[in-house]
Amino acid sequence: MQNEEKILILGGSSYVGRSLSAELGYARTICTYNSTNVKNGIFFNSLTMDLADVVSNPEGISHAVILLGDTNPETCAADVQKSYALNVDSIKLIIKRLSEWHIKPIFASSEFVFDGTKGNYVETDPVNPILTYGRQKVEIEKHLQDYCENHVIIRLAKVFGDRLGDDTLFTKWIDDIANNRTIRCAYDQSFSPIYVRDVVRVVIQLTEANCDGIFHLASTHAYSRVELLEILLKHVNKYVDIDVEIVRCSILDFDLLEKRPLNVSMVPDKLIQTIDFQVSDIESTCKDIVSDIFENGFDRLIDKPIETQNERK
Numbered sequence: 001m002q003n004e005e006k007i008l009i010l011g012g013s014s015y016v017g018r019s020l021s022a023e024l025g026y027a028r029t030i031c032t033y034n035s036t037n038v039k040n041g042i043f044f045n046s047l048t049m050d051l052a053d054v055v056s057n058p059e060g061i062s063h064a065v066i067l068l069g070d071t072n073p074e075t076c077a078a079d080v081q082k083s084y085a086l087n088v089d090s091i092k093l094i095i096k097r098l099s100e101w102h103i104k105p106i107f108a109s110s111e112f113v114f115d116g117t118k119g120n121y122v123e124t125d126p127v128n129p130i131l132t133y134g135r136q137k138v139e140i141e142k143h144l145q146d147y148c149e150n151h152v153i154i155r156l157a158k159v160f161g162d163r164l165g166d167d168t169l170f171t172k173w174i175d176d177i178a179n180n181r182t183i184r185c186a187y188d189q190s191f192s193p194i195y196v197r198d199v200v201r202v203v204i205q206l207t208e209a210n211c212d213g214i215f216h217l218a219s220t221h222a223y224s225r226v227e228l229l230e231i232l233l234k235h236v237n238k239y240v241d242i243d244v245e246i247v248r249c250s251i252l253d254f255d256l257l258e259k260r261p262l263n264v265s266m267v268p269d270k271l272i273q274t275i276d277f278q279v280s281d282i283e284s285t286c287k288d289i290v291s292d293i294f295e296n297g298f299d300r301l302i303d304k305p306i307e308t309q310n311e312r313k
């Protein structure tokens with residue numbers, strides 16, 4: 001990628017998009033938002049607008065990172081038609097425009113393209129989504145493979161951050177602990193969560209290396225949700241006596257519209273080899289998150305770059 005070429009972030013207001021644009025800087029990015037205004041962002045509702053209405057100089061853009069969509073499996077299942085219009089129809093139109101402009105799409109797919117019966121999925125494993133959200137991701141993956149010669153598909157594991165208020169894996173639990181809220185935690189759901197800063201670095205490196213293809217972006221080990229909570233509690237215990245009620249339960253005990261896949265862990269080896277990337281270790285990252293929050297005080301970290309959103313999936 002040449003320095004003067006820009007990266008279009010479709011869904012610049014998303015959790016991942018805000019971290020990515022913060023890292024790349026305003027000079028190198030064009031960010032869209034829909035309902036959540038972001039600094040220097042362009043309003044773009046993909047349900048009602050054509051990308052050509054808002055992007056005036058496509059020749060200056062090398063890659064477009066497609067992050068926008070309904071990213072909550074529950075709302076996707078609650079109104080399949082509505083989520084399909086956004087997650088499939090509108091993204092196909094975006095891809096068509098990008099192809100016309102010779103801009104390479106980088107599509108954020110998900111671990112939920114798998115049915116969760118195997119775990120440790122590699123890129124060559126067959127997809128078999130059991131969630132509406134996962135089926136929609138698969139439809140775009142296939143569309144890219146059929147109609148777009150050059151593209152990148154990044155299947156993201158569950159993304160977590162390090163800021164109180166970002167409502168991701170560890171920080172959400174720290175917030176629960178601080179506010180004495182009961183934590184219900186599944187022992188039978190496994191995944192390989194990925195640090196948001198890794199997601200940002202990988203997207204940038206994939207654009208710089210001008211890669212193509214499917215990549216799994218996940219931690220190098222699979223963990224059950226209970227194991228992840230135990231890792232967190234071990235570190236939090238060094239700072240405070242934990243007094244919250246912890247209820248270990250099955251994922252089936254949660255009142256969800258669709259049954260969740262049980263083990264969606266993925267193996268990131270292909271990515272590691274392709275761009276010589278070192279994925280952050282979960283245990284040491286968790287330790288750093290806890291020490292940063294507890295040694296620097298809660299107040300300092302609230303409302304920092306990664307802002308509070310609705311409770312995350």
Ligand SMILES: NC(=O)c1ccc[n+]([C@@H]2O[C@H](COP(=O)([O-])OP(=O)(O)OC[C@H]3O[C@@H](n4cnc5c(N)ncnc54)[C@H](OP(=O)(O)O)[C@@H]3O)[C@@H](O)[C@H]2O)c1
Pocket residue numbers: 010011012013014015016017032033034035036037044045046047066067068069070071072086108109110111155156157158159160
């Ligand atoms: N976060 C994860 O753990 C995770 C895991 C696997 C895959 N992914 C994938 O990674 C991508 C980013 O995830 P995220 O969690 O960062 O997303 P997110 O925070 O849920 O943000 C969703 C984005 O979609 C935009 N959007 C919603 N409706 C729109 C519309 N009608 N027109 C245009 N934009 C619209 C939102 O804009 P406004 O906020 O401005 O309305 C926002 O920028 C998604 O594709 C997601 O499926 C995420």
